Amino acid sequence: MNRRAKKSSSVTSRDVAARAGVSLMTVSRTLRTPDLVSPATRQKVETAARELKYVPDLAAGALSSKRSGHVAVLLPSLRHSGFLRTVDGLSDTLRANGYHLLIGDCYYSPEEQTELLRLILGRRPEAIVLVSSMDSPEARELLDQAAIPIVETWDWPSDPADMVVGFSQYEAGYALSESLIELGYCNIGFLGGPAHTDPYGEQRRKGHVAALEKAGLRADIHVTVSDTPMEIQDGVTGVSSLRRRFPETDALVCATDMTALGALTECQRRGWQVPGELAIAGYGNFDFAPHLTPALTSVKLPSYRMGKQAAELIVAQIDNGTQPADASRNLGFEIIHRQSTQP
Amino acid sequence: MNRRAKKSSSVTSRDVAARAGVSLMTVSRTLRTPDLVSPATRQKVETAARELKYVPDLAAGALSSKRSGHVAVLLPSLRHSGFLRTVDGLSDTLRANGYHLLIGDCYYSPEEQTELLRLILGRRPEAIVLVSSMDSPEARELLDQAAIPIVETWDWPSDPADMVVGFSQYEAGYALSESLIELGYCNIGFLGGPAHTDPYGEQRRKGHVAALEKAGLRADIHVTVSDTPMEIQDGVTGVSSLRRRFPETDALVCATDMTALGALTECQRRGWQVPGELAIAGYGNFDFAPHLTPALTSVKLPSYRMGKQAAELIVAQIDNGTQPADASRNLGFEIIHRQSTQP
DNA sequence: CTGAAAGCGCTTACAG
DNA sequence: CTGAAAGCGCTTACAG
Numbered sequence: 001m002n003r004r005a006k007k008s009s010s011v012t013s014r015d016v017a018a019r020a021g022v023s024l025m026t027v028s029r030t031l032r033t034p035d036l037v038s039p040a041t042r043q044k045v046e047t048a049a050r051e052l053k054y055v056p057d058l059a060a061g062a063l064s065s066k067r068s069g070h071v072a073v074l075l076p077s078l079r080h081s082g083f084l085r086t087v088d089g090l091s092d093t094l095r096a097n098g099y100h101l102l103i104g105d106c107y108y109s110p111e112e113q114t115e116l117l118r119l120i121l122g123r124r125p126e127a128i129v130l131v132s133s134m135d136s137p138e139a140r141e142l143l144d145q146a147a148i149p150i151v152e153t154w155d156w157p158s159d160p161a162d163m164v165v166g167f168s169q170y171e172a173g174y175a176l177s178e179s180l181i182e183l184g185y186c187n188i189g190f191l192g193g194p195a196h197t198d199p200y201g202e203q204r205r206k207g208h209v210a211a212l213e214k215a216g217l218r219a220d221i222h223v224t225v226s227d228t229p230m231e232i233q234d235g236v237t238g239v240s241s242l243r244r245r246f247p248e249t250d251a252l253v254c255a256t257d258m259t260a261l262g263a264l265t266e267c268q269r270r271g272w273q274v275p276g277e278l279a280i281a282g283y284g285n286f287d288f289a290p291h292l293t294p295a296l297t298s299v300k301l302p303s304y305r306m307g308k309q310a311a312e313l314i315v316a317q318i319d320n321g322t323q324p325a326d327a328s329r330n331l332g333f334e335i336i337h338r339q340s341t342q343p
Numbered sequence: 344m345n346r347r348a349k350k351s352s353s354v355t356s357r358d359v360a361a362r363a364g365v366s367l368m369t370v371s372r373t374l375r376t377p378d379l380v381s382p383a384t385r386q387k388v389e390t391a392a393r394e395l396k397y398v399p400d401l402a403a404g405a406l407s408s409k410r411s412g413h414v415a416v417l418l419p420s421l422r423h424s425g426f427l428r429t430v431d432g433l434s435d436t437l438r439a440n441g442y443h444l445l446i447g448d449c450y451y452s453p454e455e456q457t458e459l460l461r462l463i464l465g466r467r468p469e470a471i472v473l474v475s476s477m478d479s480p481e482a483r484e485l486l487d488q489a490a491i492p493i494v495e496t497w498d499w500p501s502d503p504a505d506m507v508v509g510f511s512q513y514e515a516g517y518a519l520s521e522s523l524i525e526l527g528y529c530n531i532g533f534l535g536g537p538a539h540t541d542p543y544g545e546q547r548r549k550g551h552v553a554a555l556e557k558a559g560l561r562a563d564i565h566v567t568v569s570d571t572p573m574e575i576q577d578g579v580t581g582v583s584s585l586r587r588r589f590p591e592t593d594a595l596v597c598a599t600d601m602t603a604l605g606a607l608t609e610c611q612r613r614g615w616q617v618p619g620e621l622a623i624a625g626y627g628n629f630d631f632a633p634h635l636t637p638a639l640t641s642v643k644l645p646s647y648r649m650g651k652q653a654a655e656l657i658v659a660q661i662d663n664g665t666q667p668a669d670a671s672r673n674l675g676f677e678i679i680h681r682q683s684t685q686p
Numbered sequence: 687c688t689g690a691a692a693g694c695g696c697t698t699a700c701a702g
Numbered sequence: 703c704t705g706a707a708a709g710c711g712c713t714t715a716c717a718g
């Protein structure tokens with residue numbers, strides 16, 4: 001007998017073994033490597049397992065095999081639909097390969113991020129996917145020590161920790177504004193969140209500024225909204241503030257399609273013509289972008305593909321033990337011009 | 344020495360104990376119940392842990408304490424923003440209480456659902472939240488055997504398995520269509536997914552039909568779109584098909600705001616007046632609903648609150664060992680009339 | 687306030 | 703093809 005009370009009448013492999021009249025490790029073998037077991041034995045074990053509704057304790061298995069079956073992803077927010085697509089891509093591929101995805105949502109907060117990382121590392125993931133940048137030295141140290149494969153996504157870091165499946169936020173920022181310049185706009189504004197809570201938006205803004213400066217245009221039209229993750233409402237208030245402070249603006253780049261939507265609807269409400277008085281563009285090519293009136297110009301990001309390919313790299317590395325040759329992948333982006341920026 | 348090679352140089356509580364010059368279980372105690380340890384010892388252990396960057400193995404802890412620290416949620420899809428809000432509510436509250444949320448996304452597929460449930464039960468969650476209904480007998484048996492608290496959400500089941508924090512989809516369907524009848528509409532259609540893949544939509548439709556029949560109105564205007572989760576595009580094609588087959592329709596209820604958005608934009612594209620020629624309403628009161636032109640009438644669902652309260656019930660039950668008195672909560676819904684249904 | 691022993695439910699070599 | 707032993711990294715009573 002145990003020394004403590006059982007919490008519930010959980011069926012263990014020992015119970016299955018007893019019922020099937022075999023040893024405990026034959027049960028384990030039947031479940032994990034059925035080929036190494038005689039058909040008759042296999043039959044007995046499978047029947048016993050089914051009759052007892054045996055559900056193996058994965059944590060116990062993880063402990064002895066030193067393989068948790070977990071892959072973790074750390075992301076700023078689940079509310080951002082682009083990140084969510086990445087989670088989908090990860091989840092689809094990982095599940096198909098027998099891994100479970102642990103999701104760590106750190107609310108765009110760097111302090112929470114380190115704490116969450118520690119918590120997640122406590123589950124001993126076999127690999128970790130970063131959707132948020134991991135800048136704090138403490139977080140870096142934890143990752144180093146964990147000594148597991150890391151895939152960075154949603155960025156193109158200059159000093160990658162390990163593998164990368166991403167694109168350059170800076171280049172996306174540069175390219176979109178450059179294309180607006182080509183369309184003839186010359187007072188181009190940017191609507192984004194504060195730099196420290198939205199690093200990706202900040203990098204897009206830097207690319208945007210670089211494009212304007214290269215073209216000899218002014219680059220000071222900048223509206224900062226307070227919240228992250230950015231919501232529709234931030235676009236509503238942001239565009240009002242923009243028109244008040246910089247009435248000469250002829251095109252507005254919004255850090256995400258969500259804020260662009262807010263800006264667009266506020267313009268409609270106020271009777272400001274889009275395009276015409278003001279062109280509007282966003283990032284993410286969210287589902288609704290082509291359906292708005294006017295249809296929204298946006299930058300299509302490889303959200304799902306980043307997740308899928310990150311998972312593939314991880315599976316390849318863990319299962320084959322070797323890092324694939326192309327473990328740094330720049331998936332790029334695509335600017336999709338629609339009505340909202342038509343000159 | 345171990346008989347097998349260590350996978351990585353993972354720091355264990357034994358290492359910390361050695362460094363601090365105490366026993367292994369004093370380390371455990373320091374981390375779990377610091378009050379039972381002398382300040383001097385605590386100091387030594389904490390220093391050693393920090394220096395070694397010790398991250399406790401939660402799976403090992405779970406195994407011996409028989410407490411996994413996991414709470415699981417099973418949901419049809421992460422792509423549905425209402426469900427996502429529920430996940431947020433769960434996650435916020437559970438994390439604050441030291442639990443980690445395991446997310447099981449079963450793609451609206453009943454077969455996958457049972458398999459996923461088995462997988463998740465393998466992680467020995469201390470409670471489980473169901474966002475999808477669990478109809479299969481096999482799933483029910485697994486849940487029974489697990490003998491853990493269950494919270495059903497997003498519904499108001501007639502025979503709840505355990506706790507419930509939800510609302511009646513049927514009543515929501517009834518109430519919305521009833522209110523449209525009061526506004527004077529009389530050829531009211533419904534646009535939803537197939538019954539077997541979208542049970543919630545189907546229940547809304549049944550409520551809708553009941554309201555029409557009660558009022559003596561026709562209840563045969565029904566367009567089924569193929570995909571679940573329902574996307575904008577389904578609204579686009581759905582409304583076209585509706586106008587072709589039932590040109591007399593004066594109001595359309597869409598199973599979610601996402602399809603309502605598609606229907607709305609398609610009407611704009613075709614020049615069909617909304618409202619006027621066709622009133623449109625949806626479910627979920629998604630972020631964009633008030634921002635569309637015309638603003639979209641929708642049913643506000645207690646998405647976040649269901650998650651939050653489900654988590655609170657779970658925490659109360661696990662920590663206090665007693666089930667709260669009000670463990671069946673009908674959180675209701677709210678119909679928000681906006682321009683899109685203005686007579 | 688601290689420690690030695692037993693055990694959580696599995697898996698991994700090893701031996702037969 | 704199958705089994706006895708050891709161990710994964712913790713925690714839980716129990717004893718001092």
